[in-house]
Amino acid sequence: xxxxxxxxxxxxxxxxxxxxxxxxxxxxxxxxxxxxxxxxxxxxxxxxxxxxxxxxxxxxxxxxxxxxxxxxxxxxxxxxxxxxxxxxxxxxxxxxxxxxxxxxxxxxxxxxxxxxxxxxxxxxxxxxxxxxxxxxxxxxxxxxxxxxxxxxxxxxxxxxxxxxxxxxxxxxxxxxxxxxxxxxxxxxxxxxxxxxxxxxxxxx
Numbered sequence: 001x002x003x004x005x006x007x008x009x010x011x012x013x014x015x016x017x018x019x020x021x022x023x024x025x026x027x028x029x030x031x032x033x034x035x036x037x038x039x040x041x042x043x044x045x046x047x048x049x050x051x052x053x054x055x056x057x058x059x060x061x062x063x064x065x066x067x068x069x070x071x072x073x074x075x076x077x078x079x080x081x082x083x084x085x086x087x088x089x090x091x092x093x094x095x096x097x098x099x100x101x102x103x104x105x106x107x108x109x110x111x112x113x114x115x116x117x118x119x120x121x122x123x124x125x126x127x128x129x130x131x132x133x134x135x136x137x138x139x140x141x142x143x144x145x146x147x148x149x150x151x152x153x154x155x156x157x158x159x160x161x162x163x164x165x166x167x168x169x170x171x172x173x174x175x176x177x178x179x180x181x182x183x184x185x186x187x188x189x190x191x192x193x194x195x196x197x198x199x200x201x202x203x204x
Contacts, residue, residue, distance in 0.1 A: 051103060119138065
């Protein structure tokens with residue numbers, strides 16, 4: 001991740017909280033033929049020391065991770081195109097605002113007897129956010145079905161050694177220009193633009 005001090009001021013705790021809340025990212029490892037990536041939901045401990053995910057048993061990443069391997073888990077947040085006109089300031093250029101956190105560390109395979117706790121924790125993490133619904137649990141599955149399905153996946157843990165975050169929200173613009181762009185960004189292109197607009201309004 002490119003470092004730009006003005007956009008990298010978020011605390012480690014804020015970056016960890018962001019990644020934990022998202023719970024979905026891109027896991028990447030190096031291979032002789034080039035980088036390998038998988039898009040994975042994950043659970044992360046409160047202190048930001050480790051993240052756990054599972055991969056299909058035939059996933060090529062496992063051949064690299066089997067003996068332990070350096071890895072990156074990239075977690076993207078809201079993002080959006082910023083038109084220069086929205087700043088109401090002369091001589092501006094187009095840009096893209098976004099939030100992203102990168103977790104760096106070492107990935108390893110975990111024992112099969114730890115897998116059930118991970119998949120139950122993963123579903124619980126997202127089920128409890130659904131309003132007006134009794135959370136789904138694996139106990140609703142027929143006897144033996146979960147165990148059979150677990151044979152097709154492998155538990156992976158990333159022991160996190162570094163947490164990096166970029167919160168590019170227009171902090172390099174005058175406050176009036178940043179706020180003007182925040183008021184218009186929802187008309188543009190990107191993802192979760194209303195969330196991005198609010199982050200731009202509160203950026204320091």
